[in-house]
Amino acid sequence: MTGFFTMTTRNISRFWEWGRKIIGVGRNYPDHTNKLNFPTLTEPLLFLKPTSAYIREGSPILVPRYTDNVHHEVELGVVIGKGGTAIAQSAAMEHVAGYALGLDMTAFGPLHESRAKGLPWTLAKAFNTSCPISDFIPKDRIPDPGNLNLWLKVNDQLRQSACTSDMRFSVPYLISYISDFITLEEGDLILTGTPDGLSPVQENDELEAGIENIVTIRFRVDKEKS
Numbered sequence: 001m002t003g004f005f006t007m008t009t010r011n012i013s014r015f016w017e018w019g020r021k022i023i024g025v026g027r028n029y030p031d032h033t034n035k036l037n038f039p040t041l042t043e044p045l046l047f048l049k050p051t052s053a054y055i056r057e058g059s060p061i062l063v064p065r066y067t068d069n070v071h072h073e074v075e076l077g078v079v080i081g082k083g084g085t086a087i088a089q090s091a092a093m094e095h096v097a098g099y100a101l102g103l104d105m106t107a108f109g110p111l112h113e114s115r116a117k118g119l120p121w122t123l124a125k126a127f128n129t130s131c132p133i134s135d136f137i138p139k140d141r142i143p144d145p146g147n148l149n150l151w152l153k154v155n156d157q158l159r160q161s162a163c164t165s166d167m168r169f170s171v172p173y174l175i176s177y178i179s180d181f182i183t184l185e186e187g188d189l190i191l192t193g194t195p196d197g198l199s200p201v202q203e204n205d206e207l208e209a210g211i212e213n214i215v216t217i218r219f220r221v222d223k224e225k226s
């Protein structure tokens, strides 16, 4: 038998090529939540993005045809190295392979409309190019994911800047909580929520974001052609 099987080498440092899901956490920074006047959460708010949403530097973020209201959300991404179900918080960090800086691009038109109507957030969160991602950052480069400074600039203007110590639910808590409902698998990415400072992006904007002293990413915005 030849030709029917291709060997896939699962290299965690290229998790975006074969990872099976992206789990988003909403409203995990009190500042962001307060400003939008949302009720305080007692449990994490979760959503999914398909892995077809990943893009890497060099590819543009495309504003979908159905909206011109797409916002940037800079977020710490956690890359799962060892899967599991009902993972105890005390064991959660053993399941982490590393990290990545991600942008949870969000189409606010459909988000607000579907939210108001009590409908799913799918079009707001899952569109093509809605998950620009940095290189993989091995776990040993980040001794404490709860003490990282995240920032994002649009056309050189600082829009988002916060420390992950402000997160309402910590990385170990999120891993444990999510895995009670959704089995975590090797290569999954958890986007841990965005701090305050979202703003709409437009064609030809240049987005630059970073985790201080660790990584920087740059993406250009374009409009999806009809």
Ligand SMILES: O=C([O-])CC(=O)C(=O)O
Binding pocket: 024, 025, 026, 027, 028, 032, 073, 104, 106, 192, 193, 194
């Ligand atoms: O866009 C939202 O309202 C929810 C979200 O992803 C976040 O807070 O990071």
Ligand SMILES: [Mg+2]
Binding pocket: 024, 025, 026, 073, 075, 104, 191, 193, 194
């Ligand atoms: Mg988000």
